[in-house]
Amino acid sequence: MPAKTKFEIKLGPATREAFGRALVELGKANPNIVVCDADLSKSTMTTYFEKEFPDRFISCGIAEANMTAIGAGLALAGKIPFVSSFSAFAINKGFEQLRACVAYPKVNLKVVGTHSGISIGEDGPSQMSIEEIGLACNLAGFVVIAPADEVSTKALVHAAAEYVGPVFIRTGRPKCPIIYPEGTKFEIGKSVQLADGNDVTIIANGLLVAQAMLAADTLGDEGISVRVIDLHTAKPIDREAIARAAKETGAIVVAEEHLVDGGLGVRVAQVVAETAPCPMEFVGIQDTYAESGQPEELLDKYGLIARDVVAATRKVLARKR
Amino acid sequence: MKYLKLRSLAVAARNKRASFSMKSITPHIAVESGFPMAKSIEELQEIAKRIRREIITMIGEAKSGHPGGSLSAVEIVVDLFFNRMRIDPKNPKWPDRDRFILSKGHACPVLYAAMAECGFTPIDQLNTLRKLGSIYQGHPDVRFIPALEASTGSLGEGLSLAIGMGLAARLDKRPFRTYAMFGDGEIQEGQIWEAAMAGAFHKMDNVVAIVDYNGIQLDGFVKDIMDVAPLADKWRAFGWHTIEIDGHSLPAIEQAFNEAEATKGKPTCIVAHTVKGKGVSFMENNPKFHGTAPNADEVKRALQELQ
Numbered sequence: 361m362p363a364k365t366k367f368e369i370k371l372g373p374a375t376r377e378a379f380g381r382a383l384v385e386l387g388k389a390n391p392n393i394v395v396c397d398a399d400l401s402k403s404t405m406t407t408y409f410e411k412e413f414p415d416r417f418i419s420c421g422i423a424e425a426n427m428t429a430i431g432a433g434l435a436l437a438g439k440i441p442f443v444s445s446f447s448a449f450a451i452n453k454g455f456e457q458l459r460a461c462v463a464y465p466k467v468n469l470k471v472v473g474t475h476s477g478i479s480i481g482e483d484g485p486s487q488m489s490i491e492e493i494g495l496a497c498n499l500a501g502f503v504v505i506a507p508a509d510e511v512s513t514k515a516l517v518h519a520a521a522e523y524v525g526p527v528f529i530r531t532g533r534p535k536c537p538i539i540y541p542e543g544t545k546f547e548i549g550k551s552v553q554l555a556d557g558n559d560v561t562i563i564a565n566g567l568l569v570a571q572a573m574l575a576a577d578t579l580g581d582e583g584i585s586v587r588v589i590d591l592h593t594a595k596p597i598d599r600e601a602i603a604r605a606a607k608e609t610g611a612i613v614v615a616e617e618h619l620v621d622g623g624l625g626v627r628v629a630q631v632v633a634e635t636a637p638c639p640m641e642f643v644g645i646q647d648t649y650a651e652s653g654q655p656e657e658l659l660d661k662y663g664l665i666a667r668d669v670v671a672a673t674r675k676v677l678a679r680k681r
Numbered sequence: 682m683k684y685l686k687l688r689s690l691a692v693a694a695r696n697k698r699a700s701f702s703m704k705s706i707t708p709h710i711a712v713e714s715g716f717p718m719a720k721s722i723e724e725l726q727e728i729a730k731r732i733r734r735e736i737i738t739m740i741g742e743a744k745s746g747h748p749g750g751s752l753s754a755v756e757i758v759v760d761l762f763f764n765r766m767r768i769d770p771k772n773p774k775w776p777d778r779d780r781f782i783l784s785k786g787h788a789c790p791v792l793y794a795a796m797a798e799c800g801f802t803p804i805d806q807l808n809t810l811r812k813l814g815s816i817y818q819g820h821p822d823v824r825f826i827p828a829l830e831a832s833t834g835s836l837g838e839g840l841s842l843a844i845g846m847g848l849a850a851r852l853d854k855r856p857f858r859t860y861a862m863f864g865d866g867e868i869q870e871g872q873i874w875e876a877a878m879a880g881a882f883h884k885m886d887n888v889v890a891i892v893d894y895n896g897i898q899l900d901g902f903v904k905d906i907m908d909v910a911p912l913a914d915k916w917r918a919f920g921w922h923t924i925e926i927d928g929h930s931l932p933a934i935e936q937a938f939n940e941a942e943a944t945k946g947k948p949t950c951i952v953a954h955t956v957k958g959k960g961v962s963f964m965e966n967n968p969k970f971h972g973t974a975p976n977a978d979e980v981k982r983a984l985q986e987l988q
Contacts, residue, residue: 426875433845460835465823
């Protein structure tokens with residue numbers, strides 16, 4: 361058997377950048393696409409859309425609650441609005457509006473949060489969103505997506521525009537490792553198996569997908585066979601892939617740049633409990649807020665790098681009978 | 682005489698809008714059936730009285746609900762549905778229809794009665810209000826009545842929705858107008874003022890805000906809970922063309938809506954001075970009837986007064 365190719369970190373554009381580019385593609389293809397922004401267009405990258413389609417770019421000022429409901433009004437009148445801000449503000453400041461104006465009447469609004477997680481870096485905890493996967497999943501009927509790289513972000517932003525109903529997409533600030541070759545197809549709710557294995561499964565989303573790949577290689581060198589799944593859609597969750605991983609590998613690690621409380625791990629654990637219970641470990645932020653620093657320093661300090669995924673995997677394997 | 686002249690102007694304005702929409706891109710215009718016939722003041726008053734009776738009866742049957750703010754809004758809602766808006770009960774999703782958002786969703790009995798009287802929803806089910814399985818939910822819910830423009834009830838959100846709809850109208854070059862009505866207590870919500878800024882900034886002259894200024898909220902008088910006065914000054918300062926009227930005077934309401942329609946380049950806010958519980962003596966200006974249903978005896982007395 362030929363030696364497996366190792367995963368190498370090659371940085372590509374940030375997922376927010378991919379989102380901004382995808383919006384322009386969408387805007388060209390569909391005149392019903394409109395964008396609302398709350399004074400962060402140069403950071404959320406909706407500025408690309410604004411330059412191409414100034415009439416369809418709606419400046420809402422620093423008023424996220426109002427922006428969310430304006431977006432809902434646009435959707436109710438037949439538009440496909442994307443409202444965007446940092447995740448911390450899009451979700452938290454607009455949460456009630458997401459619940460009452462969007463989720464419960466099932467309005468066709470797309471919400472894209474950028475600068476998610478602690479990898480925003482120097483700005484510190486007030487700008488860091490570490491709870492929005494949990495919050496968004498608690499909006500009944502919402503689709504919740506956290507893509508890992510440029511290619512998957514673009515594809516899933518397009519998929520979100522085609523899907524009729526409310527969607528939240530989580531994107532990040534820093535340049536991120538390339539996972540997928542150009543042209544890879546993605547489907548909402550359908551995870552991607554990046555590596556096959558039968559000893560243990562690592563499930564990850566966002567920035568942690570690359571760390572999971574690195575961890576799998578490290579463990580592979582020791583003869584441990586690791587399955588890696590990019591679970592980009594937190595809701596609706598890919599039950600089938602999770603159940604199969606639980607049955608076939610008997611141990612699961614979930615890794616995410618999010619509070620362990622209420623995040624992807626909890627959702628995966630629910631499916632595992634309902635289908636094929638097995639030992640699980642969770643890599644995430646442990647009931648705390650981060651601080652200022654460079655993204656790499658923060659990911660290291662708060663336990664969100666390959667080293668931590670490896671440690672969690674060893675732990676779960678030790679518990680596996 | 683002056684009033685008659687105003688009415689003929691109003692009819693002319695509506696006809697103009699109707700002919701505009703016939704030329705618009707929408708293929709399935711139903712102007713003939715959907716366009717409200719200009720009604721006489723007496724006819725509108727009669728409808729208003731009937732709707733008041735329906736409000737009392739349905740809330741009485743439900744044994745819970747919000748009569749006070751439903752009754753204070755009757756004349757405005759009646760004028761919108763029976764004399765103003767271009768709507769078509771047979772084609773409720775007609776893209777060029779005018780839109781009404783009851784941001785003060787708890788006053789839905791007035792909206793349900795008006796929609797049922799128009800023929801949007803079954804009139805014989807009004808008394809199922811708030812009961813399991815009823816389309817007449819405790820607050821307006823588009824899942825149960827698709828002809829509603831929005832689900833409302835969480836206060837402070839309707840003006841933002843209206844602005845979104847108005848922006849869509851502008852982008853699509855559609856002639857429809859959007860009316861959002863909220864309570865005077867409701868405007869204590871900060872989002873209303875975010876929307877007020879946005880409405881003026883985006884020059885939303887196809888959006889009309891209506892404040893049902895009845896002076897009472899759940900816990901008591903607005904002036905004692907969190908005073909919103911001077912209200913008209915606030916809207917003017919936010920850049921809205923602001924009109925203060927007696928919200929129970931049908932001629933004043935009609936004139937205000939005409940003025941709103943003639944106002945270009947800025948949105949209009951109508952501060953409608955109303956009486957909470959209007960039309961039922963023991964409910965008028967009585968905070969108790971913000972959110973308390975009348976008992977059987979009170980229903981009887983109220984209906985006698987509304988004969």
